[in-house]
Amino acid sequence: MSYPKIIINETKFKNNVRRAIEICKEKNIQVLAVTKGFCGNRRMAELYHEAGITNFGDSRLDNFEVFKDIPGHKQLLRIPMISEIPRMIELCDSSLNGDLDVIQKISDYCVQNQKKPHEIVLMVDLGDRREGVLPEEALASAQKIVSEMPGVKLIGLGCNFGCYGARIPSDESMDEFIKIKHVIEKTLHIKLTHISGGNSLSLHMVWENRMPDEVNFLRMGFAMIFGTEDMYRQTISGMYRDAFRCEAEVVEVDYKSSMPIGACGIDAFGHKPYFEDIGDIKRIILGIGKLDTMFDAMIPYDSDLKILGGSSDHMIINAQNSKINYQAGDVVSFDLDWGSLLYLFNSNYVKKEFEK
Numbered sequence: 001m002s003y004p005k006i007i008i009n010e011t012k013f014k015n016n017v018r019r020a021i022e023i024c025k026e027k028n029i030q031v032l033a034v035t036k037g038f039c040g041n042r043r044m045a046e047l048y049h050e051a052g053i054t055n056f057g058d059s060r061l062d063n064f065e066v067f068k069d070i071p072g073h074k075q076l077l078r079i080p081m082i083s084e085i086p087r088m089i090e091l092c093d094s095s096l097n098g099d100l101d102v103i104q105k106i107s108d109y110c111v112q113n114q115k116k117p118h119e120i121v122l123m124v125d126l127g128d129r130r131e132g133v134l135p136e137e138a139l140a141s142a143q144k145i146v147s148e149m150p151g152v153k154l155i156g157l158g159c160n161f162g163c164y165g166a167r168i169p170s171d172e173s174m175d176e177f178i179k180i181k182h183v184i185e186k187t188l189h190i191k192l193t194h195i196s197g198g199n200s201l202s203l204h205m206v207w208e209n210r211m212p213d214e215v216n217f218l219r220m221g222f223a224m225i226f227g228t229e230d231m232y233r234q235t236i237s238g239m240y241r242d243a244f245r246c247e248a249e250v251v252e253v254d255y256k257s258s259m260p261i262g263a264c265g266i267d268a269f270g271h272k273p274y275f276e277d278i279g280d281i282k283r284i285i286l287g288i289g290k291l292d293t294m295f296d297a298m299i300p301y302d303s304d305l306k307i308l309g310g311s312s313d314h315m316i317i318n319a320q321n322s323k324i325n326y327q328a329g330d331v332v333s334f335d336l337d338w339g340s341l342l343y344l345f346n347s348n349y350v351k352k353e354f355e356k
């Protein structure tokens with residue numbers, strides 16, 4: 001047995017995925033399962049596949065490479081770099097796009113190399129201010145793609161919320177999105193078959209019956225991974241919050257003053273830390289650090305534990321109020337959030353353990 005590790009409960013995870021598919025299917029929406037949080041872990045892609053997923057989304061081509069033989073539609077979620085176009089054409093069926101110069105380059109590449117047209121989902125920025133064309137530019141952009149870029153096929157539109165600007169999808173913004181779809185279809189005499197209505201943050205609109213009928217795809221990671229509705233942060237009925245957990249080992253138990261001694265400089269990461277003087281406390285140190293995980297996205301199962309901080313390889317916890325008498329060698333378990341999941345999957349030092 002070796003620590004730290006992330007433990008994936010296959011039964012709970014697959015249950016969450018099946019439940020998401022079921023919720024969306026009622027409204028004729030397909031789930032495009034987002035794999036990027038698993039940093040190219042092949043087993044995770046297999047689990048999605050076993051649970052019935054046929055559409056995959058990732059931000060990095062290296063991850064697609066790992067599971068390229070698993071069947072399904074593969075969509076690149078991060079706007080492609082011009083330098084990665086050749087590899088993207090090999091690995092992906094479609095991509096989300098927001099820059100006409102990039103789309104032109106994709107088209108040129110496909111034409112020059114006699115590839116079948118790459119499928120383009122044009123992102124529309126409805127206010128979150130990350131990728132995408134502005135609503136008022138959408139028609140002109142679509143027109144340019146359709147009339148001047150024979151190496152690509154415009155299959156649909158996408159929108160995104162809650163990433164950079166932390167904007168929440170509203171009825172008004174979705175209305176605007178759907179209007180753009182209709183205007184493009186009518187003006188250009190084309191059919192847009194892939195209408196990607198957002199990420200996990202949009203899921204609540206599905207069961208609140210607020211998602212327009214035209215939306216037929218949701219790109220979903222968070223909600224299925226943590227069984228949690230992003231908007232209200234509540235567990236979704238029929239899903240599990242704890243399909244993933246982290247375990248780390250206690251390497252030292254001590255009683256020390258909560259205040260460091262001596263003049264204060266900067267910590268290992270260049271920050272000037274603040275300490276509250278709460279006298280002598282019982283502390284535990286774990287063999288997991290900032291290289292492995294994001295501390296403020298770690299939630300101890302033992303709610304009497306409080307993470308104080310740490311460094312690259314250590315996490316320091318105030319265990320003063322815990323009912324458990326921790327000793328070196330004991331294991332502390334944590335619930336996870338997006339940031340910690342990402343780091344833990346990405347760290348080579350963290351074991352990935354799958355349980356049935």
Ligand SMILES: *Cc1c(COP(=O)(O)O)cnc(C)c1O
Nearest residue numbers: 034077199200219220221222223
């Ligand atoms: C990561 C990502 C998603 C998935 O977001 P979740 O909140 O995990 O559902 C969806 N769309 C794009 C463009 C992304 O980059």
